[in-house]
Amino acid sequence: MNIQIMPAPQVTPQVTPTATLLRVLGLISAICGLIIVGSYEITLPAANANRRLALERAVFKVMPAAKSIAEYIALPAGGIQPVEGGESPVGAVKFFAAYDADKKLVGVAAEGGAKGYADTVRIMYGYDPDCQCIVGIGVVSMRETPGIGDKIITDKSFLANFTALDVKLNAELAALANDVKAVKHGTKSNPWQIDAIAGATITSRAVGKAINDSAQNLLPKLVPNLDKIRSKS
Amino acid sequence: MSAATANNFEELMQGIWRENPTFVMVLGMCPTLAVTVSAMNALTMGVATALVLIASCGLVSMMRNIIPKEVRIATYIVIIATFVTAVDYAIQAISLALYDALGAFIQLIVVNCIILGRAEAHASKAPPMPAMINAVGMGVGFTIGLLSLGVVREILGAGTLFGVSLFGANFQPWVVMVLPPGGFFVLGSWLLFFAWNERRKQVRGEMQNA
Numbered sequence: 001m002n003i004q005i006m007p008a009p010q011v012t013p014q015v016t017p018t019a020t021l022l023r024v025l026g027l028i029s030a031i032c033g034l035i036i037v038g039s040y041e042i043t044l045p046a047a048n049a050n051r052r053l054a055l056e057r058a059v060f061k062v063m064p065a066a067k068s069i070a071e072y073i074a075l076p077a078g079g080i081q082p083v084e085g086g087e088s089p090v091g092a093v094k095f096f097a098a099y100d101a102d103k104k105l106v107g108v109a110a111e112g113g114a115k116g117y118a119d120t121v122r123i124m125y126g127y128d129p130d131c132q133c134i135v136g137i138g139v140v141s142m143r144e145t146p147g148i149g150d151k152i153i154t155d156k157s158f159l160a161n162f163t164a165l166d167v168k169l170n171a172e173l174a175a176l177a178n179d180v181k182a183v184k185h186g187t188k189s190n191p192w193q194i195d196a197i198a199g200a201t202i203t204s205r206a207v208g209k210a211i212n213d214s215a216q217n218l219l220p221k222l223v224p225n226l227d228k229i230r231s232k233s
Numbered sequence: 234m235s236a237a238t239a240n241n242f243e244e245l246m247q248g249i250w251r252e253n254p255t256f257v258m259v260l261g262m263c264p265t266l267a268v269t270v271s272a273m274n275a276l277t278m279g280v281a282t283a284l285v286l287i288a289s290c291g292l293v294s295m296m297r298n299i300i301p302k303e304v305r306i307a308t309y310i311v312i313i314a315t316f317v318t319a320v321d322y323a324i325q326a327i328s329l330a331l332y333d334a335l336g337a338f339i340q341l342i343v344v345n346c347i348i349l350g351r352a353e354a355h356a357s358k359a360p361p362m363p364a365m366i367n368a369v370g371m372g373v374g375f376t377i378g379l380l381s382l383g384v385v386r387e388i389l390g391a392g393t394l395f396g397v398s399l400f401g402a403n404f405q406p407w408v409v410m411v412l413p414p415g416g417f418f419v420l421g422s423w424l425l426f427f428a429w430n431e432r433r434k435q436v437r438g439e440m441q442n443a
Contacts, residue, residue, distance in 0.1 A: 016301040024299055028308055031292075032315035039319035046326035054329050138393070141333060146270075147408040 059096050059109040062126030062136035066098030066106055070232060074221040080228060093218045098126070103232035105129070109141060109221065112214030116206035119143040121152075123210050127167065127219070129226050133191070134165040134180075134211060142203075149203035158197045158204065164190035167215050174220050182208035241366050245423045248370030254347045255378025258428045261347045262323025264338050265379060266416035272395050277331050281339060282322045283372025286348050286363055288316045290356035294364035297357050310343070317342045335357065347375060385412045385419050 002208075059069050071083040076091035083094070095110040107129065113122040122140040127133075137159070144150050152158060170177040178192040182205040188195035196204035244297055254260045264282070269275045293300075295356045300308050321339050324332050332339070342348070356364040387393055390410030392400045407414050 016303055021301055021304060024301055025304060025308065028300075028311060032311055035315050036318050039322050043322040043326035047322065047329075050326065050329045055316075129419065145408075146411050147406060 003224055026049050042092055043152075055096075058124045058138055058140060059126075061138040062109050062124050063098040063107045064136070065100055066233065067101045068096060068099050068103075069096045069109075070099070070229075071095075071211050072097055072229065074218055074225075078221050078224075080222060080225045091201075093214075093221070095218060095222065097229045097232075099232045105226075105230050105232075107135065108229075110214055110218050112210035114206040114209035114213060116142060116144050117149050118145065119201045121203060121206040121210060123207055125162070125211055127212070127215070129223070132166070132168045132223075133165060134162055134167055134215075137162045137207065137211070145202075149200050151197050151200050152203055152207055158195070161188070161194045164191065165194065165211070169223055173223060176216055176219065176226070180208055180212040180215065236403075243365070244363050244367045245370040247367060248271050248372070248374040249377065250374070253372075253374040253378060254371055255375060255381075256423060258347075259424070260350065261345045261375060262420075264341065264345065265382060266413065266420060268335055268338050269379055269382040269386055269416060269419075270390070270411045271334075271387045271393075272380060272383040273331070274334050275379035277324070278335060278338065279372070279376025279379040281324065281335075282342050282345060282375055283349070283369070284320055285313060285316045285342050286351060286372045286375075287368040288319075289348060290351055290364045290368035291361055292316075293352045294355040294359055294361040300357075305357065306353070309349060309357075313348050314343050347371060350362045365368070381423060382416065386415055390415060 056069060060066050071094065072080050073083055073089075073092040073094050074080045075089060084196045093110070095108050098107050098109055099104060100106045108127045109124055110127065111122060111124050113211055115121075119142065121142040121144065124138045124140050126135050126136040128135045139153050142150070142152075144152070164182065167179065167180060168177045171176065176192075178190065180194065181203070182194040182196045184201070185196050185198040194204060194208045196208075248254065251260055255265055261282070264278055276403050289309070292312050293309055296308075311327045317340065320342070324335070324339060351368060361368070387395075388399065389407045390412075391406050392404035393397060393414065398404075407415075410419070
């Protein structure tokens, strides 16, 4: 065999020196970093104001008598304290004390969440310490099917469940006397039951579970300490 | 009209009509199908994408001579991600409701192939001015694409347009239109329309030639 192998034409690839690569990448990263930090600093006040406004609106919706709110946390070991910026301890439950124009406590609002049909249904509920009941709910976020699951915002007979939903604590103040639970449409017989929407049972159950889980956690810590937040300081 | 303005106009119209990213190039289908449940969502998404597109094409074009070929894709992605982050902050500052409605799709603009495609195919070879004009066209074209889905889906699926009720209380919404399948139905109908339009033009051209 006598095959002449032609030498491949010499290609000299243009290689950028490492130093140039580093310099250019460093320059571009610096520019990008400046843009990100700059836009963060510029938009932060407006974004925070938006968040506070959305929160207040959600609380006022479940506590129509409220005029101002204060943020508190209930500590896992019992006891409550106002939120003072920074990180809250692990396992602490956040809630909002709502006050009327005379700075008297009208109720407490807290968030709860449970798995619905599509995603977690997050709700805000208003607790009235005088009747020991839930007096209103609002949806914080959900991705339920439009026209079916999202009836929990609009269905009047469903929302009527939350004019006086019983969440009394048991004698030891350790848990709710009765679990809050959504029952099949038309079978509600006790004040702690939620009459589910026909055709949207899963979403209705999620609302019940969200309230139950959150109230079971929060109320035993909150109720013994209610006197601390009776009036706004 | 001078040659330069004619050229700029060509650059602009390329994205809006002849190479419309949604209906002709069929790029960026993920946000197109996912966020167009209402006209407002579609408009916000379109404008957000357009802003990222214009800003990153501008920067890529300005830097085109110093970006080494070996790392160009990585550099483009860093630049695009920067502007997506900035737009993300801006939307949070403008409206939380919109921000929640669009969810992760704002951040996902980073991987929208229209933007990387434009940076690689056009901005990396053109001076800043034409690159940005081309990006404006593409951005407007994409926004039009999203809006033509969002408007149809909102009217049929909710009976409203930009949140304003159109048909009164007796309208029974065609709910499937705001669910994911509705996105495919409406997109399919639009693509059918554009394909039919294209074919009609071809047939007419053939008949004239004959």
